[in-house]
Amino acid sequence: MKQFSSKFVAMLLVATFILSTAATVSLSAQTPTQMEEQIFTLVNVQRMQNNLPPLVWCDFLAQAARAHSVDMAENNLPGHIGSDGSSVEHRINRVIPSGITHLYTTVAENLAAGHATAEAIVQHWMNSAVHRNAILNPVSTHSAVGFHTTGQHATQVLAAGAHRVLLGKILISVVLLWLHLLFL
Secondary structure: OOOOOHHHHHHHHHHHHHHHHHOOEOOOOOOOOHHHHHHHHHHHHHHHHOOOOOOEEEHHHHHHHHHHHHHHHHHOOOOOOOOOOOOHHHHHHHHOOOOOOOOEEEEEEEEEOOOOOHHHHHHHHHOOHHHHHHHOOOOOOEEEEEEEOHHHEEEEEEEEEHHHHHHHHHHHHHHHHHHHHHOO
């Protein structure tokens, strides 16, 4: 695994935060809490250390993540299914304004509870193959974190934008067409 100098990582983190803030998918800006921002930044450090692009913060995903963290804390229900039976996809669909469809093609959710620091939360996720795979999924483009202090419930939602999958399918189609024409 390629190692980066601490100065390089620090500069990359600043650039990531500036770019992710500028490229936020949002209709109503929400400022992440300090803990949410720290978790998000540490996840992007993990991605960069694995030669993956940083994720972009998305307010829709943040709303869904925060709502689930609150639900888990208030109902003492740590798990991917909400107290109302909702899945991560249902929670995202609740917060996306009507008229917007197919915003995300793939979603994943990481949960943690009882960890007092952002470092402990991200380390917990990186020590789990399932959570690590979600964080290091090269298809993911957007993410957000919701954190509730009661019980220290953290929810991370990751997603792949529809535009990226569509562009990938177009690129594959163009390559296949080119190969077909080349060997005719």
